[in-house]
Amino acid sequence: MAAQESNSIIIDSSQSSEEKDAALINELPSALFWDAMEIRKWKGFWFEPGLIKCAMKFSSSFQAGNDDVLLASAPKTGTTWLKALCLCILHQNHNIPENEDLLTQDNPQFHVQTIESSIYSTKPTPDLYSTPSPRLLHTHLPFNLLPNSIMNSNCKIVCVARNPKDTLVSLWHFFNSIFRGNQEPYPLEKAVDEFCTGVHQYGPYFENVLGYWSESQKRTEKILFLKYEEMIKDPKEQVRKLGLFLGKPFEKEEDLEKIVWRCSLERLRNLEVNKNGSVIYGVPNGSYFRKGIVGDWKNYLNLEMEDRINQTTLLKFKDSGLEFEN
Numbered sequence: 001m002a003a004q005e006s007n008s009i010i011i012d013s014s015q016s017s018e019e020k021d022a023a024l025i026n027e028l029p030s031a032l033f034w035d036a037m038e039i040r041k042w043k044g045f046w047f048e049p050g051l052i053k054c055a056m057k058f059s060s061s062f063q064a065g066n067d068d069v070l071l072a073s074a075p076k077t078g079t080t081w082l083k084a085l086c087l088c089i090l091h092q093n094h095n096i097p098e099n100e101d102l103l104t105q106d107n108p109q110f111h112v113q114t115i116e117s118s119i120y121s122t123k124p125t126p127d128l129y130s131t132p133s134p135r136l137l138h139t140h141l142p143f144n145l146l147p148n149s150i151m152n153s154n155c156k157i158v159c160v161a162r163n164p165k166d167t168l169v170s171l172w173h174f175f176n177s178i179f180r181g182n183q184e185p186y187p188l189e190k191a192v193d194e195f196c197t198g199v200h201q202y203g204p205y206f207e208n209v210l211g212y213w214s215e216s217q218k219r220t221e222k223i224l225f226l227k228y229e230e231m232i233k234d235p236k237e238q239v240r241k242l243g244l245f246l247g248k249p250f251e252k253e254e255d256l257e258k259i260v261w262r263c264s265l266e267r268l269r270n271l272e273v274n275k276n277g278s279v280i281y282g283v284p285n286g287s288y289f290r291k292g293i294v295g296d297w298k299n300y301l302n303l304e305m306e307d308r309i310n311q312t313t314l315l316k317f318k319d320s321g322l323e324f325e326n
């Protein structure tokens with residue numbers, strides 16, 4: 001009897017808070033992301049409604065641990081690469097099987113826990129609190145939505161960012177392959193326009209990147225800000241920096257070289273699990289590995305589109321000191 005009473009109390013309170021959140025989300029401005037997904041604007045950024053719910057819960061209740069490492073990135077800026085690198089660096093002394101896919105949830109010991117995974121994964125996702133310490137976490141959420149405990153603890157943040165034109169082109173390819181199948185690709189002019197106005201999932205890209213950039217300039221011991229272009233140009237130097245930041249400096253050059261190779265696009269793309277495996281919503285693992293080059297946008301954007309993104313970038317990043325090679 002007592003158990004029943006306490007059960008009904010729990011259900012009632014959770015229903016009412018969910019209803020409250022749902023009502024709040026319903027009131028938010030809404031738009032359609034590239035003709036495929038309803039997104040709503042919350043605290044300055046656009047997300048699908050399920051993501052807002054997840055972000056609300058994370059922002060209000062997540063307790064960071066002092067040895068947590070949070071990886072943060074706007075979509076298509078180098079997330080997959082950064083995840084693989086950090087896993088390898090943090091587990092240097094453990095024997096990660098050579099052919100292990102470092103990115104799926106099959107091996108909880110060598111896994112990056114995505115904050116938003118509860119809405120993306122078709123499998124039950126491990127609770128953030130049951131992930132073994134040191135926790136390696138990832139989010140695409142912007143800086144202003146991080147819970148206070150992340151900034152008030154010794155938890156470190158590593159952010160990766162990429163030039164806007166390659167980010168947009170990468171996003172456009174991914175989107176077309178996942179959402180449009182054999183249909184015509186989403187018109188690129190429209191994608192450029194919506195990217196510049198910020199009306200896309202996790203957008204605006206510019207503000208998402210700037211939030212982390214600004215904070216990384218103030219708290220260098222807390223946030224490391226990496227650029228995809230610099231990682232491509234000199235992976236060893238950037239991985240060395242990453243190891244140092246994570247408190248795992250490389251003593252032997254060969255260890256560093258091994259990790260750079262292990263996490264290379266060429267190697268990851270050829271792993272069996274990435275050729276045939278699938279993680280979320282049936283999205284093939286292979287779609288996270290495309291060309292991985294700097295300047296691929298030149299193959300897709302016309303002068304007008306290039307100019308539009310350049311002007312927006314100049315305006316948004318003005319006086320921030322943030323620049324990208326492209």
Ligand SMILES: Nc1ncnc2c1ncn2[C@@H]1O[C@H](COP(=O)(O)OS(=O)(=O)O)[C@@H](OP(=O)(O)O)[C@H]1O
Nearest residue numbers: 075076077078079080081170264265289290291292
């Ligand atoms: N290991 C490694 N090295 C270099 N580049 C890599 C690597 N893994 C993925 N990629 C390229 O990164 C782009 C995908 O970005 P994300 O991993 O951030 O995507 S996601 O947000 O997690 O969906 C996408 O870029 P594009 O090729 O320009 O589309 C991937 O090819």
